[in-house]
Amino acid sequence: MRNIQPKGCGFQVIVRRNYTSIYCHTFRKLKDAIKARNKIESENRLTTIDDHFWTYVDRSNGPESCWEWKGSTVKGYGRFNTARGYFLAHRYSYEAAFGPIPANTLIDHICFNHKCVNPKHLRPASNMQNNEHRHGPNRNNRSSGIRGVTWDKNRKQWSVKVMHCYHCYNAGRFNSLRDAEQAAINLRNKLMTFNDLDRTQPTTK
Structure with a gap:
């Protein structure tokens, strides 16, 4: 043996x-x-x-609407807690629908609603693309309320500047707020690819 x-x-x-x-x-x-x-x-x-x-998700408004996360949040984003740790809810939802997220890839909310976990409202994006897809003015812009447009007190005109890839691009100054907004939109359309609102939203009337 x-x-x-x-x-x-x-x-x-x-x-x-x-x-x-x-x-x-x-x-x-x-x-x-x-x-x-x-x-x-x-x-x-x-x-x-x-x-x-999915018990934490409100899907009552239909498949095309925002699916609001009703659980805990972190910095405005849904947070899903499990025994293995916590996940951002929108990233969990995207992976469940489309598979693993590539490394160093963000998940962009097309709808701008950070609590939304509807996979139809989510898309992969680089950090640059995620920064391009924004709406509204910068936090320090209290003059025009329009992205890229501020009031120049010295010149008494609307100044247009667009930030992209850590560079500031100047589109000039305008007497009309509508003209200034359109100039900002035109410049962003030239520089960016993920700025959806600039390509669909009407300018100020």
Whole structure:
């Protein structure tokens, strides 16, 4: 009688006469059964997590509307807590619908609603593209309320400046607020690709 490690078998088998193959076959069946059970348990856990996630989402307004996250938030974004840690809700929703998110990729809210987790309202974007897709003025702009347009007190005109890739582009000064807004839009359309509102939203009347 001796101990051996049969090829392809993760268990030590005692060789006694002609029982080696029987023992090895038994242990292989046991390993396969354990793997199958673990796979089923893993799938069940994922299903449970997924079901748990959607209990925090309001989808009552239909498939095309914003699906509001009703759970906890962090910096305005939905936060989904699990035993493995927490996930940003919109990123979890995107991965559930479309698969893994590439490294160093952000998920942009097309609808500008940070609590929305509707996959139709989400898209992958680089940091630059995410910064391009904005609406409204900068936080320090209290004069015009329009993105890229500020009041020049010295010249008594509307000044147009657009920031892109850490550079400031000057489009000049205008007497009309509408002309200044249109100049800002035209310049952003020239510099950017993810500025959806500039391509769809009418200018100030």
